[in-house]
Amino acid sequence: MPRLNAIPDAELTPAQALVCAEARSGPRGKIPAPMIAWLRNPELAGRAQKLGELLRFETSMEPRLTELAVLVCGRHWTSHHEWTAHKALALKAGLAPEVIADIAARRAPDLQCDRQRAVYDVSLALLTVGRIGAELYQRGTAQLGEQGMVELVGVLGYYCLVALTLNAFELGIPENVAPELQDPQFPASRPTA
Template sequence: MARLELPPEDAMTPEQKAAVAEVVAGIRGRVPAPMVAWLRSPELASRAQKLGEFLRYGTTLEPKLSEMAILVCGRHWTSHHEWTAHKREALKAGLEPEVIAAIAARRRPALADARESAVYEVSTTLLSTGRVPRALHDSATAALGGQGLVELVGILGYYCLVSLTLNAFELGLPGSIAPELEDPAPMG
């Protein structure tokens, strides 16, 4: 059960109301789950949702690649709500169900091309070690471009914030429990 609820509008501060109005007026059209917690710090809520909007909808990475990175991050942190929401989005973006199943099982998926491989390898390596070795950096830059690689790292960082927020406050639970994530072993 979620530890926090969205405050009723009549109980919100002017700053909280402004942050909610801003996100609802944006591309999402609704308050995303982590913002329920972030609203306790309206400035964080406003800034984080703007960054998230860019990283989710405005990067040079096609949605299939962004969603794969988000799933790897959600799997890394075993963030059920993030996984459930982005599994749906990944399927809509064209990510193969077999790729999604492999990520859930912490197995390297069979990937279609160098861009998918770069996203997967950078995501898993960076999340598990906190580093990107030179050879991987160079191959990922060749596949994604310098801007794409920087944006990928931004996606991973932002979705770590999202995952940790969702997990800390048990947001989206119990409705978003993903049975395929029940293995608590670290990803590698």
Template structure:
């Protein structure tokens, strides 16, 4: 870890207020990257609120939103993010074979066209830095404009999360080994 994470007793009033707000939210705890973001408490507050919105309040159930998050974690080889969201994806009902395919950079076989579209959009955002017109048209038709905006939001937010975790070298919990190479 490149950064000393502050305990609540070491935080200034603004940092502590942001920390406590996160704990009181739907997560019930402070998300790992927020502990780094607390060096900029106002950014941490807004980023954590956005993360809570994207994680819990999109039109997609966890089984689907976790596809975009896992594609992002894999793209950035974000070990901690992969570790955390693989568990959430499994809990949400995502097929372990799909998770393994994303991990191994293989295109999964989806039985659900919406899941396939989320994967295609997330992958295109990261690898192509946008969407071709045919993919855009198909995404709007299947996901709607709101759905497309929310997938873009998930990929963008979890890009920031992945970068934060990677730059500050957040480690996995004791005894855990990364699946990503």
């Protein structure tokens, strides 16, 4: 059960209603799940959802690369709702089901595309150790360009915010529990830590 519920439209403050209208009229066409929590601070909700629009729809990276990075992030944080939503988007963008299954199982996927390999390796390094070495940085920049590397870091940072928001407030749980992410030590709802 979510710890926070969506605020009914009739109970939204003018600032909250404005942010909701902006989200609904944007490329998503709906209020993204983390906004259920972010609306408690309408300024945060507005700025975060706009950043999300930019990073998901308006970067130099093709959707397959963006969704690959989001899945690595969702798996890192075991964010069930993020994983469920972006697994579908990744498949639609053409990411191979085997690659998605490997990420879910925390196995290195067999990526034949150099750009995908760079996105995966940079994402994994940043999420696990918080840094990327010189060789990986050079490879990532060669594949994505400087702009693409900056955008990739932005995508990862934004989707960490999304994952932590979804996890903290148990948004999308239990309906979006992803069986492939289940870990007996950390169930989808209310981990002991």
